[in-house]
Amino acid sequence: MKKYVVKRVLSLIPVLIIVSVVIFCLIHLTPGDPARTMLGDQASEIEVENLRESMGLNDPIVVQYVHWVGGIFHGDFGTSIFMDEPMYKIILDHIGPTISLTIYALLISLIIAMPCGIIAARKRGKSQDQVISVFSMVGISVPSFLLGMLLIILFSVRMKILPSAGYKAIVDNGFLKHIEYLTLPAISLGLMQAALITRMTRSSVLEVLGSDYIKMAKAKGVKDKVILIKHALRNALLPIITVIGQSFIALLSGATVVETVFNIPGIGQLVVNSVLRRDYEVIQAVVLVIALGNVVVNLIVDLLYGLADPRISLE
Amino acid sequence: MAEQEKILEVKKLTTSFKTERGKMNAVQGVSFYVNKGEILGVVGESGCGKSVTAQSILRLYDEKYLVEYQGEILFDGVDLLEIPEKEMQNKRGKDISMVFQDALSALNPVFTVGEQIMEPLMNHQHMKKEEARKRAVEMLRLVGIPAPEKRVSQYPHELSGGMRQRVMIAIALSCNPRLLIADEPTTALDVTIQAQIIDLIVELNFKMHMGVILITHDLAVVAETCKRVIVMYLGQTVEEADVNDIFDHPMHPYTNGLIESIPLLEDKGVKRLHTISGMVPLLNQIPKGCRFAPRCPYATERCHREMPEFVNADGRHKVRCFYPIGLE
Ligand SMILES: Nc1ncnc2c1ncn2[C@@H]1O[C@H](COP(=O)(O)OP(=O)(O)OP(=O)(O)O)[C@@H](O)[C@H]1O
Ligand code: SF4
Ligand SMILES: [Mg+2]
Numbered sequence: 001m002k003k004y005v006v007k008r009v010l011s012l013i014p015v016l017i018i019v020s021v022v023i024f025c026l027i028h029l030t031p032g033d034p035a036r037t038m039l040g041d042q043a044s045e046i047e048v049e050n051l052r053e054s055m056g057l058n059d060p061i062v063v064q065y066v067h068w069v070g071g072i073f074h075g076d077f078g079t080s081i082f083m084d085e086p087m088y089k090i091i092l093d094h095i096g097p098t099i100s101l102t103i104y105a106l107l108i109s110l111i112i113a114m115p116c117g118i119i120a121a122r123k124r125g126k127s128q129d130q131v132i133s134v135f136s137m138v139g140i141s142v143p144s145f146l147l148g149m150l151l152i153i154l155f156s157v158r159m160k161i162l163p164s165a166g167y168k169a170i171v172d173n174g175f176l177k178h179i180e181y182l183t184l185p186a187i188s189l190g191l192m193q194a195a196l197i198t199r200m201t202r203s204s205v206l207e208v209l210g211s212d213y214i215k216m217a218k219a220k221g222v223k224d225k226v227i228l229i230k231h232a233l234r235n236a237l238l239p240i241i242t243v244i245g246q247s248f249i250a251l252l253s254g255a256t257v258v259e260t261v262f263n264i265p266g267i268g269q270l271v272v273n274s275v276l277r278r279d280y281e282v283i284q285a286v287v288l289v290i291a292l293g294n295v296v297v298n299l300i301v302d303l304l305y306g307l308a309d310p311r312i313s314l315e
Numbered sequence: 316m317a318e319q320e321k322i323l324e325v326k327k328l329t330t331s332f333k334t335e336r337g338k339m340n341a342v343q344g345v346s347f348y349v350n351k352g353e354i355l356g357v358v359g360e361s362g363c364g365k366s367v368t369a370q371s372i373l374r375l376y377d378e379k380y381l382v383e384y385q386g387e388i389l390f391d392g393v394d395l396l397e398i399p400e401k402e403m404q405n406k407r408g409k410d411i412s413m414v415f416q417d418a419l420s421a422l423n424p425v426f427t428v429g430e431q432i433m434e435p436l437m438n439h440q441h442m443k444k445e446e447a448r449k450r451a452v453e454m455l456r457l458v459g460i461p462a463p464e465k466r467v468s469q470y471p472h473e474l475s476g477g478m479r480q481r482v483m484i485a486i487a488l489s490c491n492p493r494l495l496i497a498d499e500p501t502t503a504l505d506v507t508i509q510a511q512i513i514d515l516i517v518e519l520n521f522k523m524h525m526g527v528i529l530i531t532h533d534l535a536v537v538a539e540t541c542k543r544v545i546v547m548y549l550g551q552t553v554e555e556a557d558v559n560d561i562f563d564h565p566m567h568p569y570t571n572g573l574i575e576s577i578p579l580l581e582d583k584g585v586k587r588l589h590t591i592s593g594m595v596p597l598l599n600q601i602p603k604g605c606r607f608a609p610r611c612p613y614a615t616e617r618c619h620r621e622m623p624e625f626v627n628a629d630g631r632h633k634v635r636c637f638y639p640i641g642l643e
Binding site for chain 1: 370373375380404405406407408409412413415417420421422423424425427434435438439470472483486
């Protein structure tokens with residue numbers, strides 16, 4: 001197990017190198033001059049040129065890349081052009097709300113999806129299955145920003161039971177306030193994933209219920225409920241673990257839109273603002289962190305899978 | 316011979332599946348019985364309804380969505396088709412057990428061998444975990460698995476095919492059932508292992524004195540292990556007789572074809588192996604009269620029109636044919 005983890009972590013190095021090159025190229029090859037953006041239209045050509053020189057923007061691109069990566073190894077992820085704070089602090093400040101939102105959204109989607117998927121599978125073809133199937137169809141097709149706005153109109157404007165926007169950190173305002181402000185965003189973010197996971201759960205449970213070992217369990221005299229919970233679910237969960245990992249990543253990137261709608265100062269908002277300001281070092285750092293997050297989530301999913309399925313040995 | 320006590324008697328069992336194209340009778344009017352302590356052979360081509368018959372006895376198919384049963388399945392005099400599902404659960408794995416064809420897919424991949432043997436023990440015999448575990452080890456030893464203490468905590472994928480089949484037999488026998496249904500228990504195995512598993516079933520049948528329904532498409536196995544045999548064709552029983560009788564004087568043209576198609580080791584020379592001509596019709600193209608008529612060399616106009624009944628032809632020999640071979 002330990003060996004496997006070490007091996008997996010080591011195998012991440014080439015992935016991260018490629019990712020860093022891609023990020024770097026994407027940002028540096030897009031048109032637009034950060035120095036010009038910073039100084040504004042009034043600044044003279046010479047002022048802009050001086051700033052470019054001092055920012056290292058005139059160095060060959062390879063030198064710039066090496067400089068950036070070298071910095072990362074010293075814990076220096078670059079400096080923001082606009083914010084007077086070290087990069088790690090900027091990211092840490094913004095990543096909290098995003099992670100909170102993502103986990104909350106994932107929990108909501110699982111709480112909705114697992115029971116719905118299981119019920120739909122057990123009652124296949126019956127009205128329950130059809131209702132769930134219609135809802136998941138709708139859930140997949142409604143974009144999160146639209147859902148967010150609808151939720152705001154319904155729950156904040158009309159019913160006035162949940163706040164329409166903003167963010168309260170746990171440390172300052174306590175858990176309940178935190179949750180109160182995140183509920184609408186998490187629902188609008190999580191519903192699409194809930195729909196996807198529902199479908200996945202349904203088909204996975206259906207497949208397992210049709211397998212020989214379920215028949216065998218029945219032939220042993222095991223009760224239907226126990227068959228479902230003990231024999232079927234454990235097996236049906238295996239493919240669902242992978243889907244949940246993918247959902248987590250999808251939620252993480254989907255958070256950008258929802259953070260904008262609900263004005264949550266998360267990573268998504270940071271990216272949007274940085275793109276508008278062409279604060280490219282921030283963008284670079286954030287995208288790298290998100291890529292890293294992806295990779296870590298995938299590793300965790302693989303480990304969980306290995307633990308849940310005895311046929312896979314983590315050696 | 317004195318009348319023996321029947322442990323199971325199936326009367327005119329019909330199992331129909333609800334499919335998109337309507338109801339399909341996979342098994343229609345199947346009747347047979349099993350005596351206490353006896354091994355009954357069930358033979359027939361692939362798709363003739365052997366597994367459906369077996370699984371109907373345990374009522375394994377989903378009755379809400381999939382099937383409809385008709386007829387009677389008397390186990391110890393109680394009609395299994397009449398009792399509530401709860402009572403049926405109590406009989407499955409305790410009074411009647413089943414061994415499936417493919418042990419790899421019939422064992423749950425995420426539980427250890429021990430856990431799977433212990434489950435019916437804890438359910439039906441209310442054993443505590445420790446006791447059930449001890450019994451599981453005993454069962455593994457009984458079915459001839461070496462180093463049972465070690466095997467008990469292994470997963471199915473860590474065992475060989477033969478051992479997995481033994482594990483399944485151990486599960487089936489753990490609660491001392493009075494009837495064991497073995498549905499082609501050896502088809503997925505090597506020839507040498509096949510013989511071992513069949514020997515094991517015969518040995519345990521003798522030791523535990525339980526009735527056995529041995530489903531196979533291998534007539535040679537039937538000849539070696541069973542005293543009585545039923546032959547199925549396209550969802551019906553077409554012949555039932557003592558094994559000796561059926562090999563000496565098969566009455567149904569289909570059985571006759573089956574027997575002639577067995578390669579005999581003593582046969583020297585270039586005698587060509589007999590095959591039954593024609594294909595098994597699909598369930599939705601079942602002929603109106605005798606189901607074997609399209610392939611039968613003796614078929615007459617009556618055969619195409621009328622369905623023969625399954626009747627006593629000669630002593631304990633039953634056959635479903637208007638013109639049984641050897642009877643005028
Ligand atoms: N779940 C099901 N739904 C619909 N039809 C089924 C189902 N299970 C079996 N059948 C049909 O019932 C018929 C009998 O199948 P069965 O499995 O009993 O054959 P078999 O004699 O066991 O054959 P084999 O030797 O291949 O195991 C087949 O035509 C099959 O298509
Ligand atoms: S009833 Fe006729 S068709 Fe059917 S098996 Fe007998 S002889 Fe052949
Ligand atoms: Mg079969």
